[in-house]
Amino acid sequence: xxxxxxxxxxxxxxxxxxxxxxxxxxxxxxxxxxxxxxxxxxxxxxxxxxxxxxxxxxxxxxxxxxxxxxxxxxxxxxxxxxxxxxxxxxxxxxxxxxxxxxxxxxxxxxxxxxxxxxxxxxxxxxxxxxxxxxxxxxxxxxxxxxxxxxxxxxxxxxxxxxxxxxxxxxxxxxxxxxxxxxxxxxxxxxxxxxxxxxxxxxxxxxxxxxxxxxxxxxxxxxxxxxxxxxxxxxxxxxxxxxxxxxxxxxxxxxxxxxxxxxxxxxxxxxxxxxxxxxxxxxxxxxxxxxxxxxxxxxxxxxxxxxxxxxxxxxxxxxxxxxxxxxxxxxxxxxxxxxxxxxxxxxxxxxxxxxxxxxxxxxxxxxxxxxxxxxxxxxxxxxxxxxxxxxxxxxxxxxxxxxxxxxxxxxxxxxxxxxxxxxxxxxxxxxxxxxxxxxx
Ligand SMILES: Cc1ncc(COP(=O)(O)O)c(C=O)c1O
Numbered sequence: 001x002x003x004x005x006x007x008x009x010x011x012x013x014x015x016x017x018x019x020x021x022x023x024x025x026x027x028x029x030x031x032x033x034x035x036x037x038x039x040x041x042x043x044x045x046x047x048x049x050x051x052x053x054x055x056x057x058x059x060x061x062x063x064x065x066x067x068x069x070x071x072x073x074x075x076x077x078x079x080x081x082x083x084x085x086x087x088x089x090x091x092x093x094x095x096x097x098x099x100x101x102x103x104x105x106x107x108x109x110x111x112x113x114x115x116x117x118x119x120x121x122x123x124x125x126x127x128x129x130x131x132x133x134x135x136x137x138x139x140x141x142x143x144x145x146x147x148x149x150x151x152x153x154x155x156x157x158x159x160x161x162x163x164x165x166x167x168x169x170x171x172x173x174x175x176x177x178x179x180x181x182x183x184x185x186x187x188x189x190x191x192x193x194x195x196x197x198x199x200x201x202x203x204x205x206x207x208x209x210x211x212x213x214x215x216x217x218x219x220x221x222x223x224x225x226x227x228x229x230x231x232x233x234x235x236x237x238x239x240x241x242x243x244x245x246x247x248x249x250x251x252x253x254x255x256x257x258x259x260x261x262x263x264x265x266x267x268x269x270x271x272x273x274x275x276x277x278x279x280x281x282x283x284x285x286x287x288x289x290x291x292x293x294x295x296x297x298x299x300x301x302x303x304x305x306x307x308x309x310x311x312x313x314x315x316x317x318x319x320x321x322x323x324x325x326x327x328x329x330x331x332x333x334x335x336x337x338x339x340x341x342x343x344x345x346x347x348x349x350x351x352x353x354x355x356x357x358x359x360x361x362x363x364x365x366x367x368x369x370x371x372x373x374x375x376x377x378x379x380x381x382x383x384x385x386x387x388x389x390x391x392x393x394x395x396x397x398x399x400x401x402x403x404x405x406x407x408x409x410x411x412x413x414x415x416x417x418x419x420x421x422x423x424x425x426x427x428x429x430x431x432x433x434x435x436x437x438x439x
Contacts (some may be wrong), residue, residue: 018263214290217262248286250291
């Protein structure tokens with residue numbers, strides 16, 4: 001159902017029966033009753049459709065398309081994207097483990113991140129993953145030592161921080177000379193890294209990589225990144241002929257509200273294609289996260305206390321920054337709809353606030369909403385990326401359940417945590433649980 005207006009931000013299988021929303025043929029009211037709230041609902045159809053659309057958009061230049069697992073590493077979600085034929089980018093042993101459990105062949109997995117522990121490098125080498133994406137010179141030295149210790153070679157890509165500054169929230173910008181990610185283009189460290197790789201047969205350079213940031217709306221910066229990296233790859237190939245791939249990362253903006261600007265995969269493909277057509281020996285790689293999963297999920301909350309302050313209402317819900325850190329972390333903006341009153345006229349603005357003890361725990365600011373009262377069900381669209389994967393246990397509130405819906409059937413992917421789960425690592429508590437019977 002993605003199209004114009006509100007349908008732009010709902011999952012593909014969303015339908016309305018009057019004012020009541022269903023996803024994947026399942027009424028959200030029933031899902032909330034069955035699994036409780038807060039609840040994350042992923043639509044399998046949207047995941048598949050997004051993967052097909054991205055693959056089709058880039059198909060003319062035969063890319064490698066990988067999913068950046070950090071956007072949502074829930075195994076049931078990874079499984080759908082594995083079956084869609086994508087590769088996987090991981091940044092930790094945990095994400096690597098989830099990817100392997102979801103069925104990804106190690107040969108389709110890349111290990112990213114600016115701090116890979118010795119154990120993580122070891123794991124990547126032992127599983128013979130497709131490549132370790134080396135972030136800095138120190139890590140390269142550590143990787144060489146680990147390879148020697150294990151007695152194996154490793155394929156590597158080098159992450160290069162380009163001298164390009166993406167227009168996005170500063171917390172979402174990952175390029176430039178002072179970025180914590182990557183080796184700056186043209187720096188002495190880059191020369192030193194290339195020199196080491198060329199002199200040492202434990203490492204095999206297969207590609208170079210950049211990731212400019214996230215929620216980027218300008219295709220031009222991808223064109224410039226592709227041109228810069230393809231030119232650099234041409235030079236590096238003189239000493240490292242195995243270098244065959246250039247990754248321009250992910251970061252394409254999605255709409256969180258109907259009026260938001262997006263950067264569609266077709267537009268990115270058009271922007272980067274000329275650089276790759278000019279250099280057929282180099283293959284393009286892309287690694288979207290958000291564009292694959294964000295619109296695939298909604299979050300559901302039960303309304304608690306509602307109060308009136310000057311000029312607006314404050315609507316408290318049973319979730320918040322523990323399951324969606326994005327508004328507090330970088331001012332992310334959302335909309336919400338009230339199930340059963342989806343098309344009712346708004347009566348004014350309201351802040352939807354979470355239950356956590358932080359004044360910044362505001363999920364949606366100044367939403368135009370109809371009448372809302374305790375017990376209503378609120379749905380926040382575009383909840384599929386960087387929410388479930390960033391859950392915290394702040395205030396010792398158990399993280400929510402995650403379900404997947406398709407063809408009128410819901411499948412539990414992650415059960416709701418319990419207070420016992422949260423306290424399980426505590427070492428000095430042998431008293432019996434007081435919550436297990438009633439929370
Ligand atoms: C190296 C790398 N690749 C890809 C991504 C995915 O970005 P997005 O989810 O914005 O597409 C990220 C996100 O942080 C990243 O760090």
